[in-house]
Amino acid sequence: MSDASLKQSAQTRATEFNRGFSLNELAYQLGHIHFGDHSQEEDVSILGICDDSRFARAGYALLCLPRSKEQASAYASAAEAKGAVAIIAVGVEVQTNLPLLQLDSMLQAGQLLRRMFHTEGAGSHYYGVTGTDGKTSVTWMLREALTRLQDKPVWSCGTLGWMRDNDDIRDIGNTTPSLLTMHAMLASACLADVHAVACEISSHGIAQERIAGLDFNTAIWTNMGHDHLQDHGGYAPYLATKASFIQQTASHGGNVVANADHKDIREYAPEQTCWYGHGLFRDDVDLAWEQELPGLLRLKSRDEEIVIEDIPLGDFHAENVACVALTLMVSMAIPLTELPLLLRNISAPPGRMQELDASLGQVYIDYAHTPEALESCLKATRKLARKRLIVLFGCGGERDREKRPKMGEIAVNLADMVWITSDNPRGEVPAVIASEIEAGMRQAGAHQAYKAEVHLQLDRELAIAESIAAIQDGDVLIIAGKGHEAYMDVGGQRLPWSDASMADKYLHQKHEAYAT
Template sequence: MRLNQLLKHLTYEHVQGSQSREITDICYHSGNVREGSLFVCLKGLHADGHDYLQGALEAGAAAVVIAAENVVPLDNDALLYTEQFGVRISEIIDRWKVSIVIAADTRHALAELAAAFFDYPAAKLRMVGITGTKGKTTTAYLLSAILRESGHKTGMIGTIAIDTGDGVLPAVHTTPEAYEIQKYLAQMVDNGCDTCVMEVSSQGLKMQRVEGIFFDIGMFLNIEPDHIGEGEHASFAEYLFCKSRLMRQCRIGIVNRDDPHTERILQGHTCSVETFSLWHPADVTAENIRFFMQSGELLGSFLVRVETAVYPVRMQLPGMFNVYNALAAIGAAGHLGATESDVGLALRSAKVPGRCENVRQSENYAILIDYAHNEMSLKNLLEMLRGFKPRRLIVLFGCGGNRSKLRRSKMGETAGHLADLTILTSDNPRWEDPEEILDDIEDGIRGTGGQYVRIADRREAVRYAMAQAMENDMLVLAGKGHEAYQEIRGVRYPLSEYELVEEARRSPDMGENTDRNEVDRWRNMRR
């Protein structure tokens, strides 16, 4: 595709060099640049693409997009200024035979260029975007299950995986960069998908990763203070504003009427609005809700009311928050042709990896894996599990490094109030000291009087937790969910909760042949 074709619908400030160059790919990492690539300089949290321009030029970039803020106007030319060099743009063009596009916002430019490069695949699909502090993944899985039951070939982009209709890829971010999104959407089109269900994070909206996509349906589930801090959002107001952008980027907005912030989410909306609720009149509601355990599984059932229709639903996902997720999915599915039968059959069997997932059906105690990694999710999860009246509720969790520090003490406080025993351990410490993260969590739990221990090594923590568990206890491993890695100092090491549970189960000091002295040693550990 020629550069002038890519630039046709892009708002930019200036272009120097030939616009007829053939562009073979679009890159935003200089290491991916090959002969004929268009390199877009993005400014990230830890690096600025403008400082890697030299490497992109040496690798054969045919064109580059730079931010106007890095350009100093001169009389007859302009100076490109970065930390590494300051040279005239004309000199760069003469030396490297490259075209230079100056854009006000290179992130916006990447989104628009990627959409054009892949021939606007979102326009060829029915697009559903889901945002919310919690529940995005579960709602995406539930809606995808309903749509597939109704005969749609559905792709999905989200926290757990990318499904392009011809195989599933592991996900790195909830909402990938704009280039990857457009690439996945194009693959869905090529593979015969007619619909895409996408989790749209606040970061994805803030970083303009979904610019150029107009959603047929946008869904708002809920919002609570989270993702606030260095590298995320400056304030709750910014967090809320970023999520609200989805309501100005969709045709139909389906929103949670029970969330106290919904009115602010809808400020300035340009979509038609429909609602779901448990406590107020709405377009989709639920009644006669009950949760129960059957054959070792935690289940939920309710009657759903959509306009004048009322029909029963049964799910393998318990908890009021999952009823909300189901209502949101049902509301969206109705606009995409799903029937009551499709809803009932799909929700009865739908499961979500690492979301309140029972990984051991035992006569003695239950082990659940859940992705809860903020105060709101952990509180809802533990309150729901308390309703099943376990003898003791034991929770193991940590907090991610380089994320909101406020989250840590709040999660500690929540666990201290709701769990009988809390085991503090590492999540993804990233670039922080795991022990300092545990100190922050401990600040919150210490004042509750709740019993807790600290075991930074997650493998040892899981082994300790399982050694602690007794008959009719419920053990929750929270925070990691489906993740199969632990991120430490920029490296992702293999680590899976499922494997940790199996390792502990096979340990000689577990099971029927348990060495009681060893168990007592574990149980006598103190903070």
């Protein structure tokens, strides 16, 4: 899919209005207006809005956001050629002959979009889920639990897309989509009488103010780890970015639910935070959790205790379910004793400990692509392995390089066999990425008594084929890093790819070989 068609699929169809908006009226309410060669009496009616000049139409306004920078004037000219009647610029200078509404901040832009889409008095409950790992799983499980609770529909958006239900998933391009797409999506939710919307809130989404003008009723902070540090200037500003969303939600009276087992979250979360944490015998949390057996979760709040059965495998999923449980208690006033009905047999999203049909051993696809996620995944699956634990993984190119040796060290210390391979190399050389992973493994081997058998196979298909050929009865194989992703990013091109499909292919071949 081309960048243009991907962008178009990310834009919802709620960007046209049933009635026109007076540019003068909007200017009076929200900002400062400059008319260029036009006089103020030459007011225009805005019939729709877009944030990409390629999708401008007659009667549209083009929304120029801060990231357009020096290209803003060129975008304005392109939109004018397609029939646009006005430009709305946010913190950027635009040279244009069209009427120009100049806004000072993304917050003003968000307020303008709420007026345009008539969502200022919306009744939907907005949940925002942030954290390094767990956002997708918590959002998925929360949507499923809220759907069980209410007759009205519940939507979610994030890494998997904009989800109306399990069979209606639409690509939105980014974990947290653009400001316009966010507001248009929530406008669609209002029209459809959606009870609640659960949104993944990424660090990029916060930093670029893609959620400006949206007051979330409940904010959730799952954990903190190492990811995207190169985009934020290090761990400290990355942490501060996450914290700013949580603190902003609390400042306007929203609920906050957070993981008590991360000291950085403890330090930055506001006073009114409600906490969940691992270990039943503690008094510093509102909800304590313990997974005594795979698939069985015990929750305790004050003197009450319940058991939830048939949850997805893995301690990290137990933690995710506990997070959802406390969120329901806090945001919907659900008693602890009613949670088993809502959370029993809750599902995990695709690519999160997704089990494949394997005749020998067990094979799982998992999205783990950070040191913390890989460690949690391997510790959880070690409990399932009667014999060897095997892991296949790589690290993405043009992303946080600090995590590469850390992931190598974790893999070699927690698994019995390791395959290092490619994972979205982008513009980097896969062999260089692999060498940085191996550096952590050598460091680990120097002072650890336990060291795994390591294989280097940069062709991901061959690595999957080799690791599947190696598994025996009682082994567990984790194919980590890409999860649900349907592409491999190589040299700036997204090539079709699926870990699950590729693994199924070689599992099928192995099964046929044993059958004969």
